[in-house]
Amino acid sequence: MTTSDDVEIPIATGDDVVRVRQATRTAAGAARLSLVDQTKVVTAASELARNTLVYGGGGEALVSQVTDERGRAGVRIVFRDEGPGIADVDLALTDGWTSGQGLGLGLTGARRLVDAFDLETAVGQGTTITVTKWRR
Amino acid sequence: MTQPGSAGQTRIAQLLTEHRDDVLGRWVAAVAGTVRGRITERELRHESEELYGLLVRQAADGPAGTAADELRSMLADLSRSRARQGFTPSETAVSVFALKQALFSLLEEKADVDADAKTYREFVLFSSVLDDLGLHTFETFAAAREQVIADQAESLLELSTPVVKLWDGIVAVPLIGTLDSARTQVVMESLLQTLVDTGSRYAVIDITGVAAVDTEVAQHLLKTVVAARLMGAECVISGIRPQIAHTIVTLGIEFADIVTKATLADALAHVLRQSGVQIISGGQA
Ligand SMILES: Nc1ncnc2c1ncn2[C@@H]1O[C@H](COP(=O)(O)OP(=O)(O)OP(=O)(O)O)[C@@H](O)[C@H]1O
Ligand SMILES: [Mg+2]
Numbered sequence: 001m002t003t004s005d006d007v008e009i010p011i012a013t014g015d016d017v018v019r020v021r022q023a024t025r026t027a028a029g030a031a032r033l034s035l036v037d038q039t040k041v042v043t044a045a046s047e048l049a050r051n052t053l054v055y056g057g058g059g060e061a062l063v064s065q066v067t068d069e070r071g072r073a074g075v076r077i078v079f080r081d082e083g084p085g086i087a088d089v090d091l092a093l094t095d096g097w098t099s100g101q102g103l104g105l106g107l108t109g110a111r112r113l114v115d116a117f118d119l120e121t122a123v124g125q126g127t128t129i130t131v132t133k134w135r136r
Numbered sequence: 137m138t139q140p141g142s143a144g145q146t147r148i149a150q151l152l153t154e155h156r157d158d159v160l161g162r163w164v165a166a167v168a169g170t171v172r173g174r175i176t177e178r179e180l181r182h183e184s185e186e187l188y189g190l191l192v193r194q195a196a197d198g199p200a201g202t203a204a205d206e207l208r209s210m211l212a213d214l215s216r217s218r219a220r221q222g223f224t225p226s227e228t229a230v231s232v233f234a235l236k237q238a239l240f241s242l243l244e245e246k247a248d249v250d251a252d253a254k255t256y257r258e259f260v261l262f263s264s265v266l267d268d269l270g271l272h273t274f275e276t277f278a279a280a281r282e283q284v285i286a287d288q289a290e291s292l293l294e295l296s297t298p299v300v301k302l303w304d305g306i307v308a309v310p311l312i313g314t315l316d317s318a319r320t321q322v323v324m325e326s327l328l329q330t331l332v333d334t335g336s337r338y339a340v341i342d343i344t345g346v347a348a349v350d351t352e353v354a355q356h357l358l359k360t361v362v363a364a365r366l367m368g369a370e371c372v373i374s375g376i377r378p379q380i381a382h383t384i385v386t387l388g389i390e391f392a393d394i395v396t397k398a399t400l401a402d403a404l405a406h407v408l409r410q411s412g413v414q415i416i417s418g419g420q421a
Contacts, residue, residue: 021348039348039379040386046350047387095388103351109387 020049031073041133044113047106056081074134082126149196166234219280312345320356344375374403
């Protein structure tokens, strides 16, 4: 279930990555996540937003506050791009592997930083990654 | 096109001249209502009188006259200064639009004038001139505002990157806020430059004020440390708060053999020791 506080942010420049980070921080604060968890989900959002920009050729992020069936609050962010897609997901999800100049830790690191991580990708069509962090 | 009146005077120009004090008074009152307190009544009065003079000339000469150009440049100056003073676009454009209201209410009160079709046509024409001028102030305002923002962003970039000398041979750079690539680059460059300029052997990079450290920020930090090493200087990273430490570990970033300290004070004590400075508490003996 999502609420009406959803924020949709286009990702086309480095400033947009900052915007995604700020929106995530706001939503995580509103969901009353602990400071450590807020920092974790913000960092994950930062990684995924930058991947959307750098590899996906731009796209968008949808930041929302969510509640699970037991009433637990959380933050969910969906990153969507229509870029080249990821040909070898296992490889991309290997610590230290990068096709560019990065540390190759963004994708795997983001997955460890959140509670739920879902990756859908198709070569030539794009990538959608959904992450959720719940309040403890 | 409305032709100027017999003596080169349009009816509007005549009305504006005849009822100068009345219209001007209403105009200034309307503008004052929106900009209250941020411009003195006298300044506003002065500004409006100047504009009014030009508008009367413009009404008499038509858009081809020299008054039109002067008007535009005066309004451009006005918009720019309003933008700098932090007015909103509507507060700025009201300087022009309010005159229409003032003139219209005058026309309404003079019933005989109202019936005059020629005056009416002229009023419509004049009011479209005013609309143009109003839009012109909007545009100049927006351009000026963007310039202000660009200037601020640039000065923030510089302001936010102070490299300070802590001790002979020890410099420090406190990083604050959000680190994007452009900012980090500026910080790191000025740090390396300061190392050269001051001949310092130690640098403390304090990240207490940084909201989050992701792989990009980490990479910038690592590169700076390596570059500093190539120049014969050692870097210490301080101010790693618990939530940041958690995140860095979870991300899998390794700071390898880089010295990290919890606080700036710890880092300073460390590099002082490294450089052979002894701190002795001030006893009496
Ligand atoms: N949205 C995407 N579209 C296409 N390819 C992607 C996308 N996101 C990630 N990838 C691929 O997955 C690889 C691994 O991504 P990851 O974020 O882990 O590392 P990185 O971005 O290269 O470096 P780092 O994030 O550590 O700075 C990337 O190098 C890229 O090839
Ligand atoms: Mg990445």
